[in-house]
Amino acid sequence: MASYFDEHDCEPLNDGEQPNHLLHMARLLLDSGLAAEWDIEYGRVFGRDNVPPASKKVVENLPTSVISNSEAALERKCPVCIANFDLDEEVKQLPCQHKFHTDCILPWLAKVNSCPLCRYELPTDDEDYENFKKHKARAKQREYELENLHNSMFG
Ligand SMILES: [Zn+2]
């Protein structure tokens, strides 16, 4: 039976020897390379100017909140139209806690899936985009692993 080390053409570790970080790094780099090819195969490119709208279901279920005394006193503004909120005015609240006039945020979310203020992303109904997001998250994790590895080797 061929061992892992025969297949990979490298020396087995002696007792007490540390695992080969370079080999590990090479494997991570190879993984990233494969990920880049997957991007090219993707067919659709998503960027700042090309994002799907927020999921209709999520938008329908956004909580409504009422502007409180203190919020009105602080002259909180709707970030979309820059008008002050009135006391007792009903507004929509995104998961990032930012509040907007219903009439201001609904047309926005029909075009874009993120908060106009902080870019917090809402789920979408676009399967391709959701897969793309998962892929991006994995790529980020890999970047983080590489950085940690780099720090453990050279830090
Ligand atoms: Zn507004």
Ligand SMILES: [Zn+2]
């Ligand atoms: Zn926000």
